[in-house]
Amino acid sequence: MTTDRARLLATALKSVVLPIALLTAGMIGLGLLVTHVLVHVWPFTIEGQALTAFLAVRTPTWNRVSDQVSQLGYAWYIAAVWVVVGGTMRVVYHRWRETLFLAAAVLGQLVVYLLTSRTITRARPPVPWLDSFDPVRSFFSGHVSAAVALYGGIAVVLAIHARRSGLAVAWWVLLLIVPVAVAISRMYRGMHYPSDVTAGFLVGLGCLWIMRRAILTPVEQRGSGEP
Numbered sequence: 001m002t003t004d005r006a007r008l009l010a011t012a013l014k015s016v017v018l019p020i021a022l023l024t025a026g027m028i029g030l031g032l033l034v035t036h037v038l039v040h041v042w043p044f045t046i047e048g049q050a051l052t053a054f055l056a057v058r059t060p061t062w063n064r065v066s067d068q069v070s071q072l073g074y075a076w077y078i079a080a081v082w083v084v085v086g087g088t089m090r091v092v093y094h095r096w097r098e099t100l101f102l103a104a105a106v107l108g109q110l111v112v113y114l115l116t117s118r119t120i121t122r123a124r125p126p127v128p129w130l131d132s133f134d135p136v137r138s139f140f141s142g143h144v145s146a147a148v149a150l151y152g153g154i155a156v157v158l159a160i161h162a163r164r165s166g167l168a169v170a171w172w173v174l175l176l177i178v179p180v181a182v183a184i185s186r187m188y189r190g191m192h193y194p195s196d197v198t199a200g201f202l203v204g205l206g207c208l209w210i211m212r213r214a215i216l217t218p219v220e221q222r223g224s225g226e227p
Contacts, residue, residue, distance in 0.1 A: 014216035016104070020050020023206045024112045027199065031120030031139045034195055047193040051125045054188045062188070063130060070131070072178060073143030078106060078150050084152055091183040098157045101215045105149040108207035113142040116203075122196075130189035138200035141192045144183045151178040156212060179204065 038044050071077050086099035122139040155175040183197035192200075 011103060016108075016210060018209045020108050020111060020207070022201065023210070024115050026113055027116045028119050029139065030199060030202075031116060031122070034139060034199075035120060035122050041063040044139045045196060046126060047195060048127075050194055051127050051187055051190060055127060056191070057190070066185040066188045068197055069181050070125050070143060070189060071180045072151075072161050073147040073186075075146070076156060078146050081150060082106060086205070094163070095217060100209055101157065102150060102153045104211040104215060105153045105204075106146060108211060109145040109149045109203050110142075112203050112207070113145055114139070116170060117142070125190055129191060131191050133191060138192055141183065141197045142200065143186055144179055144197045144200030145194075145203040145207075145220065147179040147182040148175070148201055149207050151175065152204060152208050153211075156208060156216075160216065 026042065082102055082181070086102050089098040089102075092098055107200045117134075117137045117139070121136045123136050124133075124138040155172050159172055179201065183200070186192045186197055187194065202207040
């Protein structure tokens with residue numbers, strides 16, 4: 001029993017904890033580059049101009065739409081979607097693996113976000129903000145990383161189970177549309193630079209890759225009968 005627990009712990013450290021730690025270190029390093037080394041290097045020198053362009057198209061209607069889209073990346077909404085979709089997957093697939101995968105991807109990006117945002121100080125863009133958040137936690141966008149982790153994770157699961165039906169590619173649209181819409185909404189609302197949302201994509205995709213390898217890939221290799 002002790003040997004089994006030690007083996008499980010070693011596997012968890014190797015497949016999840018260490019990769020998440022490396023991803024966090026990488027994002028902190030990237031954050032330092034963006035905020036100290038590359039500040040005066042193109043394209044970072046024109047990020048402010050890109051956000052200014054959004055000001056020209058702001059309207060009350062688009063303000064409301066962008067707010068609703070941003071909600072898709074809020075913690076409470078992410079949790080609600082996970083409960084509904086994760087519970088449905090448990091019933092449909094008769095196992096917890098897919099539900100655990102989604103939770104692990106979301107929690108993984110949250111860990112990276114919390115550690116990175118508390119280490120890297122980057123002021124939010126110098127434009128009128130439509131939301132109220134910490135003014136010096138612009139890097140990286142947690143809304144985007146959470147959206148990629150959850151909605152991209154749903155797309156991963158559905159694509160895996162849809163391989164035989166030929167619908168796998170269609171489900172990946174979910175990975176593209178929702179996080180991209182969230183990223184645009186965060187920039188439209190003046191809360192993040194383009195590099196912030198790009199980094200959010202990197203974190204979300206990184207966590208999906210880590211958690212799929214740790215949770216779903218072993219089951220795929222052994223067959224779908226695993227609980």
